[in-house]
Amino acid sequence: MNFLKLVQGVVGEENATSDRAICASYSRDQHWHFVPAKNPAFVVRPGDKEEVREVLVLANREKVPVVPYSTGINVRGLAIPVHEGSVLLDLSRMNRILEVNPEMKTATVEPGVTFGMLLEETRKHKLRPAFPDAPLTVSVLVNYYLRGIYQTSAADGHDHTLSYEMILPNGETLKTGSRSLSEMPYFRYGVGPDFTGVFSAHPGTCGVVTELTAKLYRLYDNRKVYFVGFDEVGAATKVIYNLMNDELAASIRLVDNQSWLKGICGTFDFPYEELPKFVLCVLVEGVDGIFEAKAKLVQEYLADSADSADSADSGGTGGRVLEFPAEFARTFEEESLGGAEKSCMVFGLQGRGNYHCIGLYGPLTLAAEYYALHEKTALEVGIPQDHVHFYIDPIYSFHGQLCYFELDVFYDGSEPGAGEKLRNYNAKQFQRLLDLGIYGWFRPYAGIIEPTVERIGHLAEVWKKFLRVLDPNEIMNRGKLL
């Protein structure tokens, strides 16, 4: 019996196909300049974890490569098959919110649950998930499992994942954290090493995660937003440091005035070019009493910064508090504490329609250098200055001055040569960033593994051996790690 018939026997005829057109619809994502189109041989849509298990066991037995896929959004090549004859495991049917536990401040979800779906439920309890800088149509489970660090609200910190359940190619189930010991999946560190962390950040390469428990965070009624303009990155970092050091703000984002600021404000129709080049967006929230105290301190920091801008010996490095229409503040609140929707307007910046980024973690101390390097490399490869953009999200509790940096290029993907320029940019930039020093990449972008693995010594060999233990037939989506 052929593989298709076998899996149709598990998931039903309507949920497994080898139809070329259906398969072609999964062949490419927004990273197509880097990861060329490739069709899976089969698309299978299991409805629950038992079906996942049976499909994995069959694939393992028949040595069919497996590419897990949740909602297929913002995947940047990770769910495009590498091997011929792959089965794409579309998990979007598994979209149940298994639990929202307001007492524990946790949610347990299946892979097809999106941030929008989850917030709709959690907000009933005045709770929210930590949001990625990705459309709210993306999968909660996969985004947390991808890296688990999200920062649209700096105060959420990192490590939003508590525990999960993963099915291995041989059909065995691994449960991480306290989930392995009890029915309480609410603690990350159960027995032995931090397996929750060990299996994360190389998504789809070990097995298939079928449910995940994540932290939820308070939604506060008291909120206040500030926008502060700076002419250069370095000056803004001083204010960011102060706000982070005293843990005053929920969201702190430094954006340039020609890209993400437009998304944060929710409109293209504003004279952004008249603003300082960088704008720090700050959101303060909290319960009565604490909120007012935080807001007062934030205002004082911002006023000090503005004073220094006015003083003759400051060199003009201070900030300028900006007065924006009230709806800009509302949009910023919605987008940073309720999921990215309107801010995705940046995809259409100047009608170009395409967006490339390198996301990385590093210290705030290197912010100005990351930005300078971004501009330098982009211009060297022929990317116009007005396509080059940047933002910083600092992350509590700020040990190591941890920040997420995004080096962005908004471009027209249909322009001849656009792809080549971006590939040249990436090749140079990966090396240069590694030379300058970073904490880590946000995700395994195409072309990032090779220069990175060279530098991690014996860890690379241990990593590969680790994967072989879990997946001896190498059916999971290893990509360049093979």
Added chain:
Amino acid sequence: MGQEREEILSAIQHCVKCKLCSIANFHPAEEWQPLCPSGEFYGYQAFYAPGKLEIFREILEGGLTESSEGLLKSVYACTLCGACYEKCRQVTSVEMRLPELFEELRGELVRKGWSLSVHREIAEKIKETRNAYGERQKYRDGAKSTNENAEVLYFIGCTARYRVPEIADAMLEIFDKLGIKYQVLGEEWCCGSVLLRTGQVEAAKELVAHNSEVIKNSGAKTVVFTCPGCLNTFKKNYPELGVELVHSTQFLAGLGEGEGGSDGDESSGGGLEVKKLGMAVAYHDPCHLGRDLGIYEEPRAVLKEVAGEKVKEMKREREQAWCCGSGGGVKSAFDEFALWCAGERVKEARAAGAEALVSACPFCKRNLKEAAEREAEEREETEKEGEEKEGKGMKIYDVVELVSKGLEGRRK
């Protein structure tokens, strides 16, 4: 190919696959509401706009060289409702023109000989009978011009002629009650919408030429349509006819213009003397009327004249209205899917507190009515004896039916 290959590929490259096009605005209500009927029903990526674009690319680049069940279903089980396009445009300001791209895709399939037999059969019926349903009888003997030289011409359309005649009846009754002289065409042929929307572009040419000719010769100055599909086709695919093309709701709303309407608004509907119905109604935006032609206010204005303050807004409305499921050749080819879409809309109307769901399109009415009847039957079967009934099935109307019921004449 209507659009050049490179132009189409360029448009396809601009989709970043965020799939925000598949949900209605999340903020500020923070409710997850699907917007893409096809994707929601079938699930595979191929049924969402980003997936369909990849299929089109694969065809243009020569990767798909033969037809398949999945190809035909993913391409044709789409109502071309345009909700994806509107949402994408709203978020990114990028003009993807998705429904036009999907029509191009269908045209490409037809040129390759990859079309659905049911759509080919419709083309055959039109060829034989000049209407999309293959009907040989005329629509009601009463549908005769009151004046062969009248300035107003009512283009009835196939669906109101042969499947939902109560809409045509109502429109004619309104003309009569208002004392408006009108013409109807003795030789009205199908407008060609169903052919054009299903990629059978060549077959539509003869219809366009015929209808253009007879309308030009009619001497009419205004052509009134109760079918937004016909109106959209006339506006989009017909040559300039030198006549005003208006939807019934625009025509009725316009009667208040300059005639001392209730509030002097151009689209007030205030020129009508209408008895209020006393029934809570929700208005369903037909895709061709709303998203294609941008006509949102006039139907609401006219409906308000009939229902007063009892007009309920559903959660998904205007640019983000949930499609009834009938358009784009879906009703004829994928009726189960079409009825599911309509059923979802009926539920939404009920949740909004409406007793009746009112549209302004014969396709919408037909499909919504079937879904409402099916839902009522199912509920009747499942409700056990002695249990309290949830209420009667949702009533489905066209705006002109309600106007004709309550119309007492022109406001003095």
